Amino acid sequence: MPSSESSVGSFLRQLSHRDPWSSSKRWSKKQPPEKTLSQMEGLNLHENGMVLRKRVMVVVDSSTRAKHAMMWALTHVANKGDLLTLLQIIPPSTSRGALVTSGDRTSHLANSLGSLCKACRPEVEVEALVIQGPKVSTVISQVKKLEASVLVLGQKKPSPLSCLFQSSSEEFVEQCIKHADCLTLAVRKQSRSVGGYLISTRWQKNFWLLA
Incomplete structure (x- = not known):
């Protein structure tokens, strides 16, 4: 039986403007990236037999589903x-004071998740x-x-009425999958009794991944 790591790798292989307000922080370890194919996991990018470093972007907020998606990306997609x-x-906010307060709280959350x-x-x-900025267009522009x-x-569990109309979070995920200029994965963690994750892409919806 194939391991969960090989299943993840197999599944994944199938598959400019100035910002009005922004901040950033980076954590790094001064160490050369590993170049040996046998020691890499998840999705690998190759050129002439060499493994290239990739950028994995995760949209985060204070929700549990966003944190689950972040940890899944960290353990299943990102490599050394x-x-x-x-x-x-x-x-977008019209109040400068509200923007500063919101920015401080958001920066603290983002930095805590980064740590x-x-x-x-x-x-x-x-x-x-x-x-x-506007959520969808900001994500798409930053990806590019x-x-x-x-x-x-992070993917929210659909509501019973989702067959009639989409929630704002469902529409956000759908628009990013459709328009982002890279492989886009929507991730939802299953309950403990079921286990694993449901993964959606541009080509496949709710693919169950036991990992």
């Missing part, structure tokens, strides 16, 4: 030497970006600007 970018978006990722996997470089290889999103 890769760059994990945590992107948190502040909605957690770095503590869990010090061999992965981590950066946290906090940007103000930073040349992300993979975008990971």
Whole structure:
């Protein structure tokens, strides 16, 4: 029976403007990226037999589903030497005072999540970006600007009425999957009794991954 790591790798292989307000922080370990194919996991990018470093972008916020997606990306997609970018978006605000207060809280959350990722996997470089703007267009523009290889999103459990209309979070995920210029994965953690994750991409919906 194939291991969960090989299943993840097999599944994944199938598959410019100035910001009005932004902040960033990066955690790194001064160590050359691993170049040996046999020691890499998850999604690998290759050129002439060499493994290239990739940027994995995760949209984060204070929700549990976003944290689950972040940890899944950290453990299942990011490899040694890769760059994990945590992107948190502040909605457009007309009040400068409200923007400063919101920005402070958001920066603290993004930095805390970045520190957690770095503590869990010090061999992965981590950066946290906090940007103000419309959510979908900001994600799409940052994917293009930073040349992300993979975008990971937290996916909410659909409501009973989702067959009639989409919630704002469902529409956000759908728009990112459709328009982001990279492989985009929406991740939802299953209950403990079921286990694993449901993964959605542009080509496949709710693919069950036991990992």
